[in-house]
Amino acid sequence: MTTAEAYDLLLAHAGASPDPDHPKFAGGFLGMLRPYHALCEHNFHEVMQALRTVAPQLQEPAVDRELISALWGICHFGRAWALEKGSMLQRNDLITEADADRLDEWLSIISYAVTSLLDDSGAEEAFQSYDFYLANARGSGPAPN
Template sequence: MSPEEAAERIQFHAGPESEAFLGMLRPFGGVRREVLADLEGALRAAAPLLQQPQVERGLMGALLAIIHLGRAWALEPGGMLQGNHLISAEEQELLSGFLHSFAYAVFCLLDGTGEDVAFEDFLAP
């Protein structure tokens, strides 16, 4: 996957389609590891774009939506999934680790730390 195709894939994951990361959460039908793996792969492939002096606004918006809405919807005690008792403790733990690693990788890539550090703590979904 080219970096440009990966950026499109990340933007897809910020959308409502059931195969997308945010679409998997709303409406919630359970955490699907293949969705997490696809999103991680897209982030790895898009890494060169995040290390540029300027990052395209649509890509940044998608990354922030995934991180922020993922946490707000699934991990916050008053969020829609916990508040409605839709998500198990195991799924919360999986998403918490994934989103922590995803956000850290995005930070490292934007900060110029590099791909080796960005993905060293990424938890395999």
């Protein structure tokens, strides 16, 4: 995946693609939550693969606001729509406790990676939780932070 492809994919997963016909706009990471039917683990892995690809950009002295907005949006709206008490998925009993726990783990892994890249901890540290997740049957236990 090229950097440009990863950038576009992250925007689409965040619902911020300039192309409303992009298939990930409605079915991507945030799109799977609204309207909610089920979690799609493939979306999580695409976000992480794209994040690995753009990691060098996040370690530059100046970062792209649009990219940061997409990453922040994935984490913020994922929590606001599905995990917070009184969120639309919680108050309407649309998300199971197991799915909420899994989504919480995914969002923690994504946000830790982004934070680590931005504070210059390095890519190895940034993706440690995700690598642990992959090594342990894709989430059979909590990822370390």
